[in-house]
Amino acid sequence: MPSSSLLLRVWVSIGIQSFGGGIATLALIRRAVVDNNHWLTEAEFTRDWALCQIAPGINLIALAILIGKRLGGAKGIAVALLGLLLPSVAITVLLTAAYSRVQHTDAVRAALRGVVPATVGLGLATAINLARPILEESRRLGNPSLLTSVVLTIAAGLAVVVWAQPVILVLCVSGVLCGFAQLKLIGSKQSTGSQSL
Amino acid sequence: MKPVVYLLILLRASLFSTGGFGNVPILHSDFIDRGWAVDSQFAESLAIGQISPGPNGLWVISLGYLTAGLLGAGLAFVAICIPPLLVITVDRVYDRIKGRPEVDGFVTGLSLAVIGIFVAFLFGLLKGAGLSPFTITITLLSIALGMSKKVPVAVVLATAACAGIAIR
Numbered sequence: 001m002p003s004s005s006l007l008l009r010v011w012v013s014i015g016i017q018s019f020g021g022g023i024a025t026l027a028l029i030r031r032a033v034v035d036n037n038h039w040l041t042e043a044e045f046t047r048d049w050a051l052c053q054i055a056p057g058i059n060l061i062a063l064a065i066l067i068g069k070r071l072g073g074a075k076g077i078a079v080a081l082l083g084l085l086l087p088s089v090a091i092t093v094l095l096t097a098a099y100s101r102v103q104h105t106d107a108v109r110a111a112l113r114g115v116v117p118a119t120v121g122l123g124l125a126t127a128i129n130l131a132r133p134i135l136e137e138s139r140r141l142g143n144p145s146l147l148t149s150v151v152l153t154i155a156a157g158l159a160v161v162v163w164a165q166p167v168i169l170v171l172c173v174s175g176v177l178c179g180f181a182q183l184k185l186i187g188s189k190q191s192t193g194s195q196s197l
Numbered sequence: 198m199k200p201v202v203y204l205l206i207l208l209r210a211s212l213f214s215t216g217g218f219g220n221v222p223i224l225h226s227d228f229i230d231r232g233w234a235v236d237s238q239f240a241e242s243l244a245i246g247q248i249s250p251g252p253n254g255l256w257v258i259s260l261g262y263l264t265a266g267l268l269g270a271g272l273a274f275v276a277i278c279i280p281p282l283l284v285i286t287v288d289r290v291y292d293r294i295k296g297r298p299e300v301d302g303f304v305t306g307l308s309l310a311v312i313g314i315f316v317a318f319l320f321g322l323l324k325g326a327g328l329s330p331f332t333i334t335i336t337l338l339s340i341a342l343g344m345s346k347k348v349p350v351a352v353v354l355a356t357a358a359c360a361g362i363a364i365r
Contacts, residue, residue, distance in 0.1 A: 018250040025252055051291055054304055055284035057211040057220075058254035062281035069285060081278055088251025089258055093270050095245050096262040103241070107362060114361025116240045117332040118354050120323045121339025122247060124316065126218065128344060131312050134305055149309055156310035157317030160222055167223045168213045171310050178306025179299040186298035 002039065002071055004079055010037070011064070011083025018088065025060050025084075029067070039071055061085070141185060148181055198233060200272060203265060206231075207257065207276035214311065217246075217254030222314040224257070228264065236325045238263045247350045331364060 010032050018025040026049070033039050040048070048070075052062040061081070068080030102108050131153065138145040156174050159165040206227050210220040221239070228234040242263055246256025254277060261273030294300050326332055335357050342348045 015251060018252075025250075048288075051287050052281075052284055053215060053308075054291070055281055055287045056213065056215060057280035057283075058217050058252050058277055059215065059281075060217075060252040061254070061277060062284035065281055066284050066288060077282075085251065085255075085274070085278070088249060088255055089270075089274055092245065092249040092251070092255045092258045093262055093267070095249050096242070096259040096270070099241065099245060100263060106365075110362045110365040111358035112237075112241070112361065113326070113332070113364075114335055114357035114359070115244050115354055116237075116326040117323060117335040118339040118357030119240055119244045119247065120319045120326075121336040122343040122350060122353060123218065123243070123319045124336070125340045125343025126253075127312050127316050127319070128340070130216070130308070134308055134312075138305075149305070152306060153309045153313035153316075156313035157315075158313075160226075160314045161317035161321060167226060167314060168209075170314065171213060171307055174310035175303040175306040178309065179303035182298045182302025182305065 002037070004072060004075055007068075007072060007076060007079045008083050011080050012087060015084045015087040026063075029060070029063065033067055040067065145181070145185060148178075152178065198231075198265065200268060203233075203269070204272045204276055207261070207273055208279060211257075211276050211280040215307070216311065217252050217256070218243075218315055219311045220254075220257065222318050224260070225318060228260075234260065234264050236322065240322055240326070244354055248354060331360075335360060 014025065014028045014032060018028055030045060034042055034045050048066050049059075049063060052059040052066065055062040061084075064080040064084045065077050068076040068078075070076070072079065099108075135146065135149055138149040152174055156170050159170045160167055207224070210223040210227065214220040214223060221243070225239060228239075229236070238260065242256045242259035245259040246253055249255060249259075257273045257277055258270050261269030261271070263269075265272070323332065323336060339353055339357065342353050343350075
């Protein structure tokens with residue numbers, strides 16, 4: 001097991017370098033943990049990252065917790081969280097503080113007229129990247145599955161924004177519906193499979 | 198605004214969402230309903246979260262600072278650190294139930310709803326900023342640049358800021 005001070009150094013260096021958002025951060029963690037230090041194999045890293053998609057909250061924080069635990073137990077978790085987050089959180093607070101001092105000036109108001117739509121565009125790009133693997137997987141399972149996924153996505157958006165339903169309710173209903181759909185789909189596939197035998 | 202309530206609201210959003218932006222819709226309805234934030238503060242903190250290093254999910258720290266100062270940022274930090282700890286439980290449980298279709302289906306449905314709600318929220322943000330040829334062009338260009346992943350996010354936002362000043 002690596003020493004706490006080595007772990008802290010590695011996590012802090014990831015935290016400081018990770019300009020460019022989540023994708024950059026993930027790449028840095030992978031390089032440090034798999035390529036440079038061989039603490040985890042490639043397969044272990046991929047599996048851990050998949051599990052983090054299911055865990056609540058920010059995936060990258062979950063990843064730091066999981067890897068931290070594997071490398072040093074409870075102490076490893078604390079070191080990973082502090083090292084990864086303290087530098088980035090401090091910079092975020094400083095940027096926000098600087099922003100709130102100048103936010104009412106004309107130049108900043110004008111700049112925001114460009115920044116807000118750009119944030120929307122970047123957010124939509126993220127949404128497309130998130131949706132793509134799921135939609136490709138449902139297309140592989142057939143058109144009814146793809147249609148269900150698309151309808152579910154649009155319905156969830158409308159339910160919250162237009163029909164003002166509680167977000168958590170919509171998330172749970174969508175999960176349960178999709179769970180049943182998957183069960184039926186796979187179940188029928190298995191039965192057709194046995195018929196063909 | 199009571200700090201304990203504020204913390205619990207942030208915790209709940211983090212607990213019932215996954216990914217850096219999964220908590221946007223929940224927090225948006227909670228904060229706006231309680232009068233803790235206005236729409237523009239969401240756009241601003243999302244933008245700051247994109248520029249600063251680390252996970253994009255740190256936008257919540259920025260929202261905390263804008264709505265409740267340093268205390269807000271501190272509470273937001275606590276709130277985003279605790280729910281991901283459940284990944285340890287997920288790790289244990291998943292070993293037992295992995296590969297079951299209803300489990301995979303639930304996760305898929307959850308992800309799709311998160312995406313749908315996020316997109317609907319973004320359209321609302323754009324509408325609030327005013328639909329014009331300028332804002333629509335910037336949005337479309339940013340989608341293209343965001344998808345290509347070749348241009349750093351900070352550069353996209355800085356260019357958009359300059360464009361906003363230039364058309365003044």
